[in-house]
Amino acid sequence: MLTSKCMKGVTQGYPLGIQAREVKVTESEFNIDFVSRVIPKLDYDTLWTAADGLGYSTDLPKTLVENYESNEDFLKKIHHVLLEIEVLEGDLICPETGRKFPITSGIPNMLLNEDEVKY
Amino acid sequence: MNESSALRKYILWFAYEHLDFRFQEIESIASLLNVDLTWIHKSAENPFWLVEVRSEEDVVKLTSRSVTLRYAIELWSSSSQREDFHDQLKSLPTAFTAPYFDENVSYKVKVEVFGSSQTQAEKVQRIESFSYLPLKGPVKLNNPDVSFQYIEYYGHDTVNIPCEPHHFYFGRIVSEGQRDLIKKLSLKSRKFIGNTSMDPQLSLIMANQALVKNGSLVYDPFVGSGSLLIGAAQFGGLVMGADLDYLMVHGMSRPTRKQARHKPRHEENILANMKQYGFAHRYVDVVVADFALPLWHDSFKLDAIITDPPYGVREAVERLGTAKEDKNISDRHLPTHIPCKIHYSMAQLLHDLLSFAAKHLRMGARLVTWIPVIRLEYDESQLPRHDCLRLIANSEQILSTNGSRRLLTYGKIGEPKEETRTIVEEEETYRQKYSRYIEENRKHKMEDDHKGKKFKNSTE
Ligand SMILES: C[S@@+](CC[C@H](N)C(=O)[O-])C[C@H]1O[C@@H](n2cnc3c(N)ncnc32)[C@H](O)[C@@H]1O
Numbered sequence: 001m002l003t004s005k006c007m008k009g010v011t012q013g014y015p016l017g018i019q020a021r022e023v024k025v026t027e028s029e030f031n032i033d034f035v036s037r038v039i040p041k042l043d044y045d046t047l048w049t050a051a052d053g054l055g056y057s058t059d060l061p062k063t064l065v066e067n068y069e070s071n072e073d074f075l076k077k078i079h080h081v082l083l084e085i086e087v088l089e090g091d092l093i094c095p096e097t098g099r100k101f102p103i104t105s106g107i108p109n110m111l112l113n114e115d116e117v118k119y
Numbered sequence: 120m121n122e123s124s125a126l127r128k129y130i131l132w133f134a135y136e137h138l139d140f141r142f143q144e145i146e147s148i149a150s151l152l153n154v155d156l157t158w159i160h161k162s163a164e165n166p167f168w169l170v171e172v173r174s175e176e177d178v179v180k181l182t183s184r185s186v187t188l189r190y191a192i193e194l195w196s197s198s199s200q201r202e203d204f205h206d207q208l209k210s211l212p213t214a215f216t217a218p219y220f221d222e223n224v225s226y227k228v229k230v231e232v233f234g235s236s237q238t239q240a241e242k243v244q245r246i247e248s249f250s251y252l253p254l255k256g257p258v259k260l261n262n263p264d265v266s267f268q269y270i271e272y273y274g275h276d277t278v279n280i281p282c283e284p285h286h287f288y289f290g291r292i293v294s295e296g297q298r299d300l301i302k303k304l305s306l307k308s309r310k311f312i313g314n315t316s317m318d319p320q321l322s323l324i325m326a327n328q329a330l331v332k333n334g335s336l337v338y339d340p341f342v343g344s345g346s347l348l349i350g351a352a353q354f355g356g357l358v359m360g361a362d363l364d365y366l367m368v369h370g371m372s373r374p375t376r377k378q379a380r381h382k383p384r385h386e387e388n389i390l391a392n393m394k395q396y397g398f399a400h401r402y403v404d405v406v407v408a409d410f411a412l413p414l415w416h417d418s419f420k421l422d423a424i425i426t427d428p429p430y431g432v433r434e435a436v437e438r439l440g441t442a443k444e445d446k447n448i449s450d451r452h453l454p455t456h457i458p459c460k461i462h463y464s465m466a467q468l469l470h471d472l473l474s475f476a477a478k479h480l481r482m483g484a485r486l487v488t489w490i491p492v493i494r495l496e497y498d499e500s501q502l503p504r505h506d507c508l509r510l511i512a513n514s515e516q517i518l519s520t521n522g523s524r525r526l527l528t529y530g531k532i533g534e535p536k537e538e539t540r541t542i543v544e545e546e547e548t549y550r551q552k553y554s555r556y557i558e559e560n561r562k563h564k565m566e567d568d569h570k571g572k573k574f575k576n577s578t579e
Contacts, residue, residue, distance in 0.1 A: 002406065005412075005414070006408075006409070006412035006413050006414060014416050015416075028400055034333075034334065038357070105369060106404075107368055110407060110408040111365070111409060112409075117412065
């Protein structure tokens, strides 16, 4: 859901690309209700593309499956990419300018230099 | 159950703290959990309020979320006259009281004298004044089956305490509020805090105002040390935040806790706090970003925004800006390498915040935020307004003789269009007011510092 709209000359800035140098995979408790509640809040295409960029898209269907609430297998996969994979070090990349926004200790830095600011 | 008992009366016993927040908190919880309630008695001073709800379940719902409530008590008797009070109690229908007076039901009677004090002997005497109640069960002080509460309310004049209480109450304790959370989430034991961390009670109140529930997506655009996210996560919110201060969100600013100064500082960040309380799975993300610039996709929709914006009282109000030459911001070892920041005006910030909320909240969702106020000059009609947001609640926290801050709760009532207006006061007015506000606070702080001097031992 992050964009690089803040930049001069960028209109959409979405979706941002993602590149990881260090990924942490931690196991976390699977909560079926929780995952099914989160899915409608997501832009599935973007999630898939992000997972793909990180190399975790192999078992993930390209489009949102129907009746996912009752598809435990699918929900488990979403749980995995959403909650268990964390990019510790890497970059978010503006799709229009290629500008990289560094991710450090899992926190993206969207600050710009003065000459890049739109307003 | 017959018709007359279908509507039940309860005493809501509030903590004597944050008085102006109690009503709004209960109203918010009632609207979140679909509780129909009718106020019978509420007052600015008295911490014992009376409500009517449809069922006991409803009152339990209120205490399941409230941090301003101590107890909910089923009302058995209430009067300003001692005799009348006892008469009411004596004439309760047996069908109503019998289940609690049964010989197999253990019980205890608690006594509260609000606004006065009592010795152990006086307490025993008070309990004995109810000897006419046909209580047959065994007395049990720990975890009894039923707890009765007797209350004598003496008012607030601590100098001239009246001989007779202003009011008498008796009832059966139904449930307890969430005051324990205040201790559980205490800043004293929290891994990562900053000098702007909000105390847990107010953070929880804010989460209640924002109607946070399981799975709500909650955002704080001025997240700092993330204290507001803790309150929201406690009630099931999925939390995210942003802040301009790279060092702060990375837990690299100067530690505010003395004893922490020599400890290794890793694992001191918002995620560490979330883990500490077992909320790691509710942590979505934190981003370093300037609120003055657009960051989110239009389709990004939130269930709540809770925030404590920078008003230049304790921290600089900044945004990224022009002027000096830039440096490499991603270099974490050089804290000076941060893009230069220009003053972010209060009027502009409020304007941006309301517009952001109108755009990114889902319909009906809430923005909960603070605004500093000079008490004598406060004028409700001057509060920031937006065509798509309705002011739902407004509670004051008094900070000094002249200064206070108000917690504002807005609900989204419309989608913004081209011609939508946001109304904030002229910048000039704000500037004049807030420079005075800051001055007030500084004076206040200096007095505090002065008082606390002998306890402090500066190591700087
Ligand atoms: C009153 S503090 C909020 C503190 C927070 N509630 C906490 O738990 O620590 C305001 C925060 O706004 C941040 N801030 C100031 N200007 C900002 C901007 N233009 N964009 C985003 N954050 C900003 C400051 O770094 C500070 O952390």
